[in-house]
Amino acid sequence: MSNSTENLPQIHNKPLRHSVSIPNTFALKSLACNALLIEERADFALISEYAQQLSPVYIVGGGSNLILPNQLGGLVVLMRQQDVHYLGEQAAHHYIDVVAGEVWHDWVLYAEQQGWPGLENLALIPGTVGAAPVQNIGAYGLEVAQFIDSVEIWDIEQAVFRRLTRDECQFSYRDSVFKTPQGQQWVIASVRFALPVDWQPCLNYPELRREVLSSQGEETQVRSKDILQAVIDIRRRKLPDPSQIPNAGSFFKNPIVSAAQYESLLSSNPQLVAYEQPSGEYKLAAGWLIDQCGWKGRALGTVRVHQNQALVLTNTGHASASDVVAIAQKIRADVQARFGVTLEQEPVNWA
Ligand SMILES: Cc1cc2nc3c(=O)[nH]c(=O)nc-3n(C[C@H](O)[C@H](O)[C@H](O)COP(=O)(O)OP(=O)(O)OC[C@H]3O[C@@H](n4cnc5c(N)ncnc54)[C@H](O)[C@@H]3O)c2cc1C
Known part of the structure; x- marks a missing residue:
């Protein structure tokens, strides 16, 4: 990895910025050694120019799916252009x-x-x-x-x-x-x-369906803005707001297992939460698996599993990427030991 910015060309009069704080919803303190802001189409060419001397290249949007180290070398590209x-x-x-x-x-x-x-x-x-x-x-x-x-x-x-x-x-x-x-x-x-152009509502998800139909009654009366409002209401009720409780959303993907493994798990866990997939496989609710291992509401150091949502890890104070990795490893090991199911992390880890 190269962090040197000496002798870099000053292309389009747009120099790199240094020691820039990288926005992220987990509120991990992380500085970009070299940051490039993409604010207009012409800026994309600069990525290629700077990448000749700085690597790797990290692309950052809103930082809502990232686990970041204290300092990130290479070239950090911050996507800011809007249209x-x-x-x-x-x-x-x-x-x-x-x-x-x-x-x-x-x-x-x-x-x-x-x-x-x-x-x-x-x-x-x-x-x-x-x-x-x-x-x-x-x-x-x-x-x-x-x-x-x-x-x-x-x-x-x-x-x-x-x-x-x-x-x-x-x-x-x-x-x-x-x-x-x-x-x-x-x-x-x-x-x-x-x-x-010919919009049809998607109300397959039971909780959303209940919420929308409780106010609208008939499915034929449902408008897209009713669904929009219901989704906003449900999410505000269920998920911690990162600006209040820093988090990166669902920390693990819902694992997909074969029908045979699902049947075997169901026989020893009748309450197992799972959804059949078009492929005949089953998607298991990772949050349920984590909850069954006793992690809901539990903390390890500065990272806590959310008390209402076992799939969400939260930063309770001054967590670092290694604190996040430590609790994630323990949760994964517990789920593996109890259910024989491997959890895969959803956020991208650059630590
Ligand atoms: C409270 C909360 C709730 C969430 N709920 C959901 C949910 O319901 N469903 C869901 O799917 N996700 C969810 N997420 C995850 C997250 O919101 C999504 O993954 C989102 O798309 C990440 O966007 P971002 O701009 O923050 O990406 P970042 O976190 O900045 O980046 C994520 C990845 O995308 C890459 N990337 C970003 N922009 C670009 C680009 N322009 N070109 C190439 N690569 C790029 C990055 O390099 C990185 O690998 C949730 C997260 C939080 C915090």
């Missing part, structure tokens, strides 16, 4: 380009106000539009991949913009090509959304 551009209606979809630095929730609200519904189940997810395809954000029965037409990337090595089709993005549960070694050479510049 929304309506392209038009075609084949029963509204096409809209949204620049990576837009705040995800603001975009969801804006789309709803403009009469382009579809994203309401994904309201209030923290972070930026550019990060949404990386882990294919999902909530309340929908994943963002369903609404993505294509993604424009900046290829750091080749120093060119390219467009990837939805298929090329290789979306699956909390996963995409952007998590592969090849995909990590790319910076998402903008996302092209295809939102349905």
